[in-house]
Amino acid sequence: MPPLASSYYLERIRNAFPDLMWANYRRVQTIADPDHVMILLDNGIAFRFENDEETNLTRERTVLDALRSNLKAIPIPDYAFVPKASDFAGYHTIPGTRLSPWRFWRLSKENRSEAAQRLGVFISELHSYPVAKARSLGVEEGDASVRRRRMWKELFAERADELQREVRNVFEAWIERSESINHSYKPVLAHNDIWYKHIYHDPSIGRLTGIIDWGDVEITDPAKDFYGFWIYGESFLDEVLSHYDFGDANLKELNRLRIKGDFR
Template identity: 30%
Template structure:
C-alpha cells in the first residue's frame, strides 16, 4: 500500500535553487540546504535567511492558497512569530505548481528537542497565550469582514468530531500495536469510548491552525516557544482542533500553565481535543516509524499516553 505521504513531485536542492533564482534573481547563487520534509511540502533554507516550501502532492495546492491568503493578514497580530509569505513563486515550465518563501522562523521542532515534560512549562504558557489570541472571536470576525476567511473551509477533515477521529485513532493504534511499537493502554480506550458519542461541537467556529502538533511548535534553547509553522490546514473550526496539542505535547504543571494562559475549557471541548490528540499522535508515530524518525516516534508515542491523562 502506498503511504499517504508519498510525494507526487519532489523538488531536490538543485531544482529548488534553479526555480528560486529564476523568479527571485536577488537570491541567485545563495546556498540552498534541506530544512524539513513533511507530508505535503519539501522545505529548503536559502541563504540562511529564507525558507521556501515546495508542494509534494496535488492535495497541498489549495492549502498553499490558504496559507498565502491568511498568513499576511495575521502578521503582527499574534504573540509568537509565524511565517509571512513574501515571495510567491508561480507555476513555470520547470515546476508546474506554485511555491512560496518566507523569512526563517528560528527554532527547533518540539518533537526534536527531547525536552522532558517537567521542563515544558515555559513553552506551554507561550502556546496558551498564542492560542488565546488566535482563537479570539474578534480576530475571526475581523478577518471575515475583510473577506480573508472566505477562502477557508469549515473543519474539512472533521478533526473536531470525535465520532470521526476516534475510529481513525483506533485503526492507527492497532497498526502500532501489531508492529510492537505501542502497548495497548486501557486509559486511551476509555477516553475514546467516552468521547466518540459527543459528535462535533455546536457554536460559531474560530480561526484555527488546523494541524497543530509537536512538529509545528518551535522552541529555542531556553525552552521558550519561538514560533508556529506549517499553516496549510488553517481553517474555521472549534478551538478543540488546536487544543489537541495541549494534551499530546504537555502534561502536569506544563499543561496547567498552558490553560492558565489560555483560559478555561469545557469538559466536552477537552474530550474532543484529547481524542484528536490521540489520533494525531498515532498518525505521527506511524509516519515516524515508516520514515525512520526515532525522535518523532518517541514523542508521538508519548503524546498518545499524555492525551489520555
C-alpha cells in the same frame, strides 16, 4: 505526487529571484509523498513548494497576512519572497529549532511556564479571529477527523467479514467509543496542526520563537489546537489551558475524548 529532484526547485528559485545569493541548501522532506517540499537556503530563507492539489500557499499567505496584527504572543512566518507563480513562496526562517519532547524537558521550570502562558495567549488570539472574515479569506470549514471517522466506518462495514476477529473487535470498540463522544463544538479559526515539529524555540535562552506550517488552517473544533500538548505532559496542557480565554471546565476532557475517538 512524488516530488521532483532538488535541482528543479533550486532552478525555479534562481529564475524567480536572480539577486538571491546562497552557497548551500538543505531539502526538508520527511515522507516520500509530502503535501509540500521545503528548500532551506544557507542565507536563512525557506522556500515552500506545493506538492498536491489540496495545498494552497496563496491562501496560507493571505491568512497569515490577515492574522499578523492579531497574533502578538508568538511570531509566525512572513512570506516576503512571492514570485509570479503561485505554487511556491519563501520567508526568512524562524530562528531556533523544534521544541521536541527531550528539548522541552531540558527547559527550566520558568521557561516551561512561560511557554505555556504564551501558547495559551497565542491560541486565544487565533481563536478570537472572526470566523466570517476567515471564510472570506477562503478558509475551509469542517472537521477532517469527522470525515476520517466516516471513511473508516464505511470501510469497516464493507470489509468486516474479511478481518480477523481481533482486528474486528478493535474496530467495533473504536466505533462504539467514537459514537459515544460529544463531537459538537463552536467553530473557530484554528491552526489545526500545532505540535512539537511546528513549535520553534531558541535553546540558548529557552524561549519560543515561532509557530510554523499553516497549511492545515481550518475553521473547525477549537480542541484540535491543544492535541499536540499532551506529549509534554498533562500538567503542561493544564497550564496552557489556564491561559486560554475561551475554555471551560470540560475542554480538557473533551480534548482527551476526541483524541480517543479520532482514529489515527
